[in-house]
Amino acid sequence: MTLKELVDCIEGVVVNGQERLEEKFDGVFISDLLSDVMGHAHEGNVWLTIQTHNNVVAVALLLNLAAIVFTAGNAPDAATIEKGKEEGVVLLATKLSTFEAAGRIYQKLQ
Amino acid sequence: MEVQTKEEIHLICLFPELEPAMEWGRIVRQHLPPVKNRPDYFGPQQILSATGEIAGEEPILLLNSISLSLEATIKAVHKLGGVIYPAHIDRPSFSILSQLGFPPSNLELRLLEVSGRADLPRLTAELAGYSLIRASDAHFLPEVGSHPSYLKLAAPRWEELIYAFNGLYHRLLITN
Numbered sequence: 001m002t003l004k005e006l007v008d009c010i011e012g013v014v015v016n017g018q019e020r021l022e023e024k025f026d027g028v029f030i031s032d033l034l035s036d037v038m039g040h041a042h043e044g045n046v047w048l049t050i051q052t053h054n055n056v057v058a059v060a061l062l063l064n065l066a067a068i069v070f071t072a073g074n075a076p077d078a079a080t081i082e083k084g085k086e087e088g089v090v091l092l093a094t095k096l097s098t099f100e101a102a103g104r105i106y107q108k109l110q
Numbered sequence: 111m112e113v114q115t116k117e118e119i120h121l122i123c124l125f126p127e128l129e130p131a132m133e134w135g136r137i138v139r140q141h142l143p144p145v146k147n148r149p150d151y152f153g154p155q156q157i158l159s160a161t162g163e164i165a166g167e168e169p170i171l172l173l174n175s176i177s178l179s180l181e182a183t184i185k186a187v188h189k190l191g192g193v194i195y196p197a198h199i200d201r202p203s204f205s206i207l208s209q210l211g212f213p214p215s216n217l218e219l220r221l222l223e224v225s226g227r228a229d230l231p232r233l234t235a236e237l238a239g240y241s242l243i244r245a246s247d248a249h250f251l252p253e254v255g256s257h258p259s260y261l262k263l264a265a266p267r268w269e270e271l272i273y274a275f276n277g278l279y280h281r282l283l284i285t286n
Contacts, residue, residue: 034211035202053117053180055210077179079216 001025001109003067003090006046009108010094010101012069015081017090025066028105030098034059041065046105048098054079060089067091071098112197113138114175115183120197120204122223122245123187126268130190137186141176180210184217193275195221198247200228213240221275223247226257230285241275244285260284 004021007014014021026044031037032051041047043064048071049056057080060068067090070076076084076091084091094101111123111134125131146169147155155168178186187194196206196213199222206213206222213219222240224233225247233242248254262282263270273281 033208035208038211051117051209053210053214054216055212055214059211079181 003046003092005108006067006105007092009104010069010092010096012092012094015070015076015091015093016084017067017088020088020090023066028102030102038062048101050074050098052076052080054083056080057083057087057089061087069094069101071096071101111135111138113183114173114204115180116175116177117180117209118175118204119180119206119209121183121194122197123192123194125190125192130192134187134190134192138176139170141178142170142172143174143177145171145174147171180206180214181217193272195219195223195243197223198225200224200233201247224285241277241283242285243275243283259286
């Protein structure tokens, strides 16, 4: 599944990384604890979170994640967007709850 | 005060005088969700008088996060002349390391608190460049004062505390 298809599936908004939407991702990880993400997410994952602090960008880079999705209407902080642009990390946002976003992606991946 | 930010990070806030501390209390209250305490779940939130008698009960649940970010919280405490540093960073919950993975580089944090259970030699090596202060993280009265740190000061004054936290003028923060 490509990031473009993901955006459509969760009615997402592209905050950063429009040019990378044809890339494919490999699985989804959900957590709001960055220590947990660093320990358990895998390369190529899309990461669903409500954590908007700019440290999320560093974690995505560290693990080479495909994209960060801010769920439930949470907008990333200004510093997070700035850092995401600098580092070329794909940032997406959706009004859907984490539960609904995950449910839709899960169904699509079946 | 130990405050909990939007990111669910706990930080210790210290003030030189009562008034800025009270002002910080008012700011925190403004940013707490208006959720009432359930004493049967969370225990009573008693207000005690100077002589330790029950003078009232706080109705708003105080263990919630405030709506300010880590950065905004640090800025607000500094503006009031206070000192603020992350609490019990070695704990698996409500710590800057559990919530954000590592101390954000843009914050110029120098001082981090570790709990009584912390592996001090390991943390000192991992967090080179930071000063560590050990404290009890007491949740019950008998725990207060366990695992203290020591300060070498010229006098028990606020400025001396700041010198010790920053390792200035041969004032020392001794953590063991």
